[in-house]
Amino acid sequence: MKKGNKINRLKKRWFGRILAISRKEFMHIIHDPRSLIILFVMPVLQLIMFGYALNMEIQNINLAVIDRSHSTASRDLIAAFKGSPYFSVFDYDGPLSEIEGLFLNREAHAILEINQDFQKNFQRRPQAAVQILIDAADPNAATMIRQYCSGVIALFNKTGNLDIPLRFEIKPRIWYNPDLKSDYFFIPGLVALILVMISALLTSITITREKEMGTMEQILVSPIRPVEIVLGKVLPYIVLAFFDGVLILLLGMIMFDVPFIGSYLLLLLLSIIYITTALSLGLMISTAVSTQQVAMMAAVAATLLPTIMLSGFIFPLNAMPDLLQYISYIVPAKYYLIIIRGIMLKGNTLVQLAGQTGFLLLLTLILLLNAVRKFSLNLEK
Amino acid sequence: MNQNEWAVETHNLTRRFGKFVAVDKISLQVAKGEIFGFLGANGAGKTTVIRMLSGILAPSSGDAQVAGLDIYSQSEKIKTRIGYMSQKFSLYEDLTIEENINFYGGIYGLPPDLLAERKTSLLERVGLAEAARRMTRDLPLGFKQRLALGCSLLHDPMIIFLDEPTSGVDPRARRNFWDLIYETCDLGKTVFVTTHFMDESEYCHRVSIMNDGRIIALDEPFKLKKKYNKTSMQDVFITIVKNEIGRKQGEQ
Numbered sequence: 001m002k003k004g005n006k007i008n009r010l011k012k013r014w015f016g017r018i019l020a021i022s023r024k025e026f027m028h029i030i031h032d033p034r035s036l037i038i039l040f041v042m043p044v045l046q047l048i049m050f051g052y053a054l055n056m057e058i059q060n061i062n063l064a065v066i067d068r069s070h071s072t073a074s075r076d077l078i079a080a081f082k083g084s085p086y087f088s089v090f091d092y093d094g095p096l097s098e099i100e101g102l103f104l105n106r107e108a109h110a111i112l113e114i115n116q117d118f119q120k121n122f123q124r125r126p127q128a129a130v131q132i133l134i135d136a137a138d139p140n141a142a143t144m145i146r147q148y149c150s151g152v153i154a155l156f157n158k159t160g161n162l163d164i165p166l167r168f169e170i171k172p173r174i175w176y177n178p179d180l181k182s183d184y185f186f187i188p189g190l191v192a193l194i195l196v197m198i199s200a201l202l203t204s205i206t207i208t209r210e211k212e213m214g215t216m217e218q219i220l221v222s223p224i225r226p227v228e229i230v231l232g233k234v235l236p237y238i239v240l241a242f243f244d245g246v247l248i249l250l251l252g253m254i255m256f257d258v259p260f261i262g263s264y265l266l267l268l269l270l271s272i273i274y275i276t277t278a279l280s281l282g283l284m285i286s287t288a289v290s291t292q293q294v295a296m297m298a299a300v301a302a303t304l305l306p307t308i309m310l311s312g313f314i315f316p317l318n319a320m321p322d323l324l325q326y327i328s329y330i331v332p333a334k335y336y337l338i339i340i341r342g343i344m345l346k347g348n349t350l351v352q353l354a355g356q357t358g359f360l361l362l363l364t365l366i367l368l369l370n371a372v373r374k375f376s377l378n379l380e381k
Numbered sequence: 382m383n384q385n386e387w388a389v390e391t392h393n394l395t396r397r398f399g400k401f402v403a404v405d406k407i408s409l410q411v412a413k414g415e416i417f418g419f420l421g422a423n424g425a426g427k428t429t430v431i432r433m434l435s436g437i438l439a440p441s442s443g444d445a446q447v448a449g450l451d452i453y454s455q456s457e458k459i460k461t462r463i464g465y466m467s468q469k470f471s472l473y474e475d476l477t478i479e480e481n482i483n484f485y486g487g488i489y490g491l492p493p494d495l496l497a498e499r500k501t502s503l504l505e506r507v508g509l510a511e512a513a514r515r516m517t518r519d520l521p522l523g524f525k526q527r528l529a530l531g532c533s534l535l536h537d538p539m540i541i542f543l544d545e546p547t548s549g550v551d552p553r554a555r556r557n558f559w560d561l562i563y564e565t566c567d568l569g570k571t572v573f574v575t576t577h578f579m580d581e582s583e584y585c586h587r588v589s590i591m592n593d594g595r596i597i598a599l600d601e602p603f604k605l606k607k608k609y610n611k612t613s614m615q616d617v618f619i620t621i622v623k624n625e626i627g628r629k630q631g632e633q
């Protein structure tokens with residue numbers, strides 16, 4: 001009975017000490033409205049900036065048309081291009097020798113050339129050729145333009161040439177993102193990027209600040225244990241970063257019309273785990289370096305580039321060399337991207353995401369233990 | 382005197398950083414209720430000794446007991462019986478006075494009712510009962526000192542270690558702080574204070590003088606002055622350090 005009481009009291013003590021640290025961290029933020037502004041305004045700005053910049057769709061492609069056929073068929077074809085939202089069509093009647101000038105002066109992205117015998121071929125032969133020239137100085141854009149052109153021509157063939165029998169036709173059905181909108185792909189990725197960066201930044205300076213101000217020593221001479229300090233520092237930021245996460249998720253969905261098929265609750269739950277991983281990373285950095293400036297730089301370096309390059313945010317991981325694929329296993333965003341895209345676009349359940357969740361938890365544990373260990377080492381040195 | 386009567390006792394306590402010997406076999410005893418001055422130039426090894434005694438730095442060799450507890454095996458327990466305050470005062474400037482007190486009480490695991498009680502009496506003693514919600518950064522230096530010292534005494538320690546509490550402070554504030562040290566001593570605490578101001582050593586019950594990691598003198602201030610036939614501790618210090626340098630050169 002007596003022993004039980006003692007254990008109870010000890011439990012309360014460590015709980016009280018963790019609470020003391022957490023409450024103090026919270027007060028630091030409350031008393032400094034500027035930090036709150038940074039905390040909530042910066043992510044919104046990032047979302048807007050990245051969200052609009054990271055758009056792979058090309059609109060208003062300038063298409064110059066050289067129509068030497070002047071026939072019903074050629075006018076129908078041009079009308080088909082004019083009807084597409086991607087093209088803005090204009091006639092080119094300058095000399096043929098200066099056609100390259102259209103690309104050199106950036107007046108056109110593509111040129112459609114229709115020969116004199118287009119109408120004749122179109123009616124008599126199974127095939128009528130037109131020439132399309134595309135400016136491939138930007139190969140990605142050129143590929144997109146080519147796809148759009150094929151799309152327009154396919155549509156034109158279907159509507160205008162009903163009498164030509166087709167042996168077979170491929171009708172692709174694209175799931176989860178039928179319109180292939182790049183926003184659906186990038187907005188969840190942006191949430192992952194912004195969350196990891198803000199979270200790591202938040203905790204990266206918490207311990208270095210105390211080292212710089214000299215308050216760390218005062219804490220170290222108290223009976224509080226390293227693990228209690230580390231937990232006490234992570235807790236308040238989980239709450240803050242969580243609200244940040246909800247904010248940018250909502251904004252992303254509203255501003256960019258990204259659908260949400262799965263469970264909100266599941267996404268919020270798994271986001272808390274992801275946030276904790278990022279906070280632990282920041283904390284580990286904080287124990288390892290001695291100035292706030294270095295800590296902040298390290299936090300950005302450890303999150304920004306790996307998340308953009310090695311998480312599948314933009315570039316597919318399975319196209320990378322093996323070495324980079326191995327490195328990607330320690331990038332938290334790799335797992336969270338699968339989670340957030342899976343829940344938002346496919347309606348994945350927890351069972352389907354168990355592997356990713358497990359990896360995130362493991363990463364968090366490793367980072368936290370490392371932070372505690374680094375911290376204890378600092379003490380003894 | 383019985384061994385348990387000492388507040389601090391060290392025997393050949395040593396700390397090396399690589400090849401550099403920061404603290405070289407120091408042995409000393411501090412009695413309970415004493416104001417013990419720990420003197421020496423900057424870099425003499427004073428802070429290293431305090432860090433070892435307060436359990437945040439492991440010694441390389443030697444023994445020490447603080448509050449009757451062994452610094453190797455009972456350092457966690459020692460932490461609940463000692464207070465510590467550094468030259469930086471270690472208050473959070475961006476928190477209110479009350480939040481600072483809550484925090485320091487909290488990390489020592491004081492139960493809420495006990496903390497509330499001690500907070501009230503601390504605020505009254507320091508004369509800030511009406512200003513608990515004020516920002517710490519707005520306080521005059523003298524109040525900051527009193528508050529910082531009060532915070533490090535919240536858990537009612539036996540011994541308080543003060544590491545250069547008066548460095549970077551003007552002479553009048555230094556004088557005021559020594560009044561505080563006497564008040565603390567009157568509460569029955571042992572005060573272990575380091576300083577590089579020789580005039581301050583006159584206020585201590587006993588002083589030790591440290592040079593290059595070793596203790597080269599340890600006694601009551603008036604006895605030291607008598608022994609070296611000087612009128613001020615400043616002169617005593619200069620004489621002792623000169624003798625020490627001469628002795629070292631003689632060895633070589």
